[in-house]
Amino acid sequence: MIGIGPFPVQTITVIVAVLLAWVSARIMARRLPDVFYKAAGSMILDALFWGLLASRLAYIAQWWDEYAVAPMSMIAIGDGGFTWWVGVVVAIAYIWRRTRLVRGLRRPVLAGVMAGVVVWAVAGGVLDSMQRSAPPLPDLRLATLDGRPISLSTYAGRPIVLNLWATWCPPCRREMPVFEKAQTEFPDIAFVLVNQGESAQQALAYLKTEGLDLTDVLLDPASEAMRSMNSRGLPTTLFFDAKGRLVDSHLGEITMPSLKDKVLRRFIPSTK
Structure with a gap:
């Protein structure tokens, strides 16, 4: 960024x-x-x-x-x-x-x-x-909430909205329901939420407490995503097209109107 x-x-x-x-x-x-x-x-x-x-x-x-x-x-x-x-x-x-x-x-x-x-x-x-012209989506080695290794390349071939977050981050917590709703409204787009620096227990406890049903929550205990994507803080939301090119970014809490606006402009032109 x-x-x-x-x-x-x-x-x-x-x-x-x-x-x-x-x-x-x-x-x-x-x-x-x-x-x-x-x-x-x-x-x-x-x-x-x-x-x-x-x-x-x-x-x-x-x-x-x-x-x-x-x-x-x-x-x-x-x-x-x-x-x-x-x-x-x-x-x-x-x-x-x-x-x-x-x-x-x-x-x-x-x-x-x-x-x-x-x-x-x-x-x-x-x-x-x-x-x-920024570097493409990095092929980071992450983990699912149940401990299985996974790479970001798994999502290649379709648009990706990549969110970097942590449970201790208030704006991250406030925007979680936005991504939960968006993944239902835009099923062809991968909304991938990469937790930074925390354990599976911490992430799972938070999601369960808040009653959030998010399909693609990954773990990045070493916060490698923040370094590789030059993120200056949390939350950070990055928009990659189907070819893995960075087409937009947002630092800080994102609201549903702003998220939908970026998704429609970058991934679904002439819709709004």
Whole structure:
């Protein structure tokens, strides 16, 4: 997984794009009176707030059936659930309205927004290419809950959603029911949950206590999967296509809308 320290590189990209938009707007507004020059930067931040809010609400509306089942997941913005094009449209509309009486401010602020959007889009394309060129699914030697040796290559030939987890990890525990439901909704996809650093007794006790019926839970006592896949923390969810290529990843707790969104976009195109 690509990242800087504990932060996914996608988060860093968004921050850089916002900073570039803010700086660009202020630089282009230098020729305006001082009060307007300062307003350019603050307007970018206001537009960002309304754009993010609109894009989140649009995403919730798109996946309303899933969010309605677990309403608290609506505030779990870490799942990356945003309809970005809606946010961009709302941000531009907000700026257009705010500058209707100060037309001179409109151009530098909109130019700043466009600069940020272009950088974000280009960086997203580059990151997607880098992710697709990442090493394929490793042929790790793991074990089933009853102690039988098994290799990840056993799942070759079909899409794989690989989740790294542990019983001591609260976000891992919260997302377990999501994978239980997903394995039923998408039977042609292998949802493989690889426990990191714990014994079969610990994993089994947790699954029994929670009443979870997960079909592919494997053991990785040495946490080899985290090292080989450059995971920076738990939980980590990795999406491999039928050829074993990494096509997406998610660090942290994943919600059902986010999981279904990634599965449909990466494995079942044109379904949603």
